[in-house]
Amino acid sequence: MKNKLVEKSKLSVIKGDNVLIISGKDKGKQGKIIKSIPDKKMVVVEGANIVTRHTKPSAKGRGGIQKIPAPLFVSKVMLICPKCKKPTRVKHKIDSEGNKHRYCSHCNEVFD
Known part of the structure; x- marks a missing residue:
């Protein structure tokens, strides 16, 4: 088995940036990046790509149905400039x- 060198990938957007979603079911929505995952080239945008998660009860808390934001590929978002307000x-x-x-x-x- 060969040992492959894994390069660290950097994203053009970071946590806290305001972005516009340019493709997918949430096309046209704007939101703030709450988490970035550079290894998978994905970001989690606040209020976008909401999925339903069914959780079992545990010692940490009650179970039930939760709605949480899921990760998006970074190619589906575009940074919004804070000065000119354009994507x-x-x-x-x-x-x-x-x-x-x-x-x-x-x-x-x-x-x-």
Whole structure:
């Protein structure tokens, strides 16, 4: 069995970003990213992709039917620029100190 090197994948959106869902059953909805899963290239968006989960009672709490947000692929969401309020592709700049920053492709506003 060969040992494969696993590269860490970075996402163009991070926890706390406001995003627009561009495909799927929740197309057109906006929400905040509450969790990112870079290994699977997925994000969990608040109030979108709601699924029903049936849980058994346990010592931690009561069981029952819960509605929780499920992960979406990162390719299905688009970042909303806080300045121009448009959905935008994320571009990257490297400053003079060698730090990498995300910025808006419409208004050139730096996100980080």
